[in-house]
Amino acid sequence: MKYSPKEIALALPALLVAVCVRILRPVVTIRFRNFPADDLGAMTVVSQNYLRIKEPLNRSRRFDFWYLKPEVKISSEYLLGLISSQIKIHRSRFIELVAAWSERLPGSSSHLIESEIRITPLEGTSEKFRLSQSDRDLSSEYLGQIGIDPKKEFVTLMVRDAAYKGDVPQPNNHLRNDKENYRNHNIDDYLPVAEKFASMGVQVVRTGAKVERELVSVSPLVIDYACSGKRTEAADIYLASECAMCISTTSGLDHVAAMSGRPRVITNQGPIDQASRLFYSSDVFILQRFAETASGKNLTLSESLQFAEIRNLDWYHKVIDRGLQFVRNTPTEILEASLEGWQRGKSQWVDRAEDLELQAQFWHIYDRFFPDHKSRFLNGRPHLGSQFLRTNKWWLA
Numbered sequence: 206m207k208y209s210p211k212e213i214a215l216a217l218p219a220l221l222v223a224v225c226v227r228i229l230r231p232v233v234t235i236r237f238r239n240f241p242a243d244d245l246g247a248m249t250v251v252s253q254n255y256l257r258i259k260e261p262l263n264r265s266r267r268f269d270f271w272y273l274k275p276e277v278k279i280s281s282e283y284l285l286g287l288i289s290s291q292i293k294i295h296r297s298r299f300i301e302l303v304a305a306w307s308e309r310l311p312g313s314s315s316h317l318i319e320s321e322i323r324i325t326p327l328e329g330t331s332e333k334f335r336l337s338q339s340d341r342d343l344s345s346e347y348l349g350q351i352g353i354d355p356k357k358e359f360v361t362l363m364v365r366d367a368a369y370k371g372d373v374p375q376p377n378n379h380l381r382n383d384k385e386n387y388r389n390h391n392i393d394d395y396l397p398v399a400e401k402f403a404s405m406g407v408q409v410v411r412t413g414a415k416v417e418r419e420l421v422s423v424s425p426l427v428i429d430y431a432c433s434g435k436r437t438e439a440a441d442i443y444l445a446s447e448c449a450m451c452i453s454t455t456s457g458l459d460h461v462a463a464m465s466g467r468p469r470v471i472t473n474q475g476p477i478d479q480a481s482r483l484f485y486s487s488d489v490f491i492l493q494r495f496a497e498t499a500s501g502k503n504l505t506l507s508e509s510l511q512f513a514e515i516r517n518l519d520w521y522h523k524v525i526d527r528g529l530q531f532v533r534n535t536p537t538e539i540l541e542a543s544l545e546g547w548q549r550g551k552s553q554w555v556d557r558a559e560d561l562e563l564q565a566q567f568w569h570i571y572d573r574f575f576p577d578h579k580s581r582f583l584n585g586r587p588h589l590g591s592q593f594l595r596t597n598k599w600w601l602a
Contacts, residue, residue, distance in 0.1 A: 219302035237304035238318035245280040245457025283438035344443035359408035363453040368417040386521040387475040398540040470546035476518040481578040488587040489546035494532040542590035563594040
C-alpha cells in the first residue's frame with residue numbers, strides 16, 4: 206500500500222494505541238473489524254450475526270470498533286444506513302491503522318470481532334430489515350408509479366448475469382477474470398417461470414443493479430424493474446423485504462428477503478457445500494451438475510464430489526482446467542422448483558414417500574463428503590427440488 210504523509214505520521218501513534226489495547230486486556234477487551242460494505246450479502250449476514258451473538262451483559266468490559274475503509278465501493282448506501290442504525294461503523298483512518306497494527310501483534314485473535322458467515326443461527330430473526338412505515342409508504346407509492354402494485358402479491362426475480370461484476374477485475378493465478386463465471390446466468394432461462402406466475406395472477410419483478418439485457422415478456426405482470434431506469438436502493442430493499450417469494454441465483458438481496466421472513470428458491474447453485482452455510486431450512490434449491498468436457502459424460506453427485514475442485518469450489522477456472530464443465534439448470538427445472546417453493550410457502554405442498562427417500566439419499570451423500578457440517582443444520586435441512594430429484598435419480602447413484 207502507498208501511505209500519505211499524514212498516514213505515516215499516524216502510524217506510530219496507532220502502534221502505541223494497539224500496544225495499549227494489549228495492556229488493557231485484563232480490564233477491558235477492545236476489538237476491531239473491517240465492515241464488508243462492498244458485498245450486499247456479507248453486509249446483511251455479518252451485521253445480523255454480530256447483533257445475534259452480542260453479549261449485552263459484558264458490554265462494559267468489551268468495546269467493538271467496526272470501521273469502513275474509505276476506498277471501499279459501497280454496494281448499497283441505503284442498506285448501510287439501515288445497518289448503521291443498529292451498529293456503529295466508524296469511517297476513521299486512524300482506527301483502521303490501529304486495527305492493522307493489532308492484527309500484527311501477539312494475541313490478535315482476541316482483538317478481532319468474529320464475523321463468520323453462517324446462516325442457520327439467523328433463522329427466526331425476521332423483521333430485521335423491515336423498513337420504517339414512512340419509508341415503506343414512500344417506496345410503495347414510488348413503485349406504483351412504475352407499474353408495480355404493492356398491494357398485490359409479487360415475486361422477485363434475482364438473477365445475476367455477467368454485467369454484475371463485468372467491470373470488476375477478478376484475477377486468479379492464471380491472470381484470468383473468470384473467478385465467478387459459474388454464477389452468471391441467462392435471464393431468458395427464467396422467462397417461463399416469470400410467465401407462469403403471471404398466468405397465476407402474481408406479479409413478477411426482476412431486480413438487479415446491473416444487467417446485460419432486458420427480460421422481455423408479453424405479460425404486463427412481468428416487470429423488468431432492473432431495466433426501468435428508475436430503480437432506487439430504498440425500493441430494492443422494499444421489494445426484497447415485502448415480496449411473497451424470491452427466486453434467486455444466490456445474491457445479497459435474497460438474504461434481506463429471508464431475514465424478512467420471505468421464502469427463497471435458489472436456482473443454479475454452484476458450490477454444493479453452501480447448503481449448510483448459506484441456506485435457510487425453509488429454502489428450496491436446485492444445483493448445477495457437472496460433466497466431463499471431453500466425453501460429455503454427466504457425473505453423478507458422488508463422482509462430482511470426488512474432485513476437490515468441486516468440493517471446495519471457489520474459482521471457476523479450477524473446475525474448467527480439471528477438464529470439467531458446469532451443467533446449468535434448465536428452464537423447466539427452474540419452473541418446477543419455483544412452483545414447489547411457492548406451494549411450500551403457502552403450506553400447500555405434500556411430500557410423496559418417494560420425495561422423502563430421494564431427499565434422504567441426497568443428504569446421505571452430502572454427509573459422507575461433508576461430515577463436519579451435520580451440526581450446522583440447527584433448524585432442519587433445506588429442500589432440494591423434488592421434481593429435480595425425481596427427474597435425475599441417476600445423479601444419486
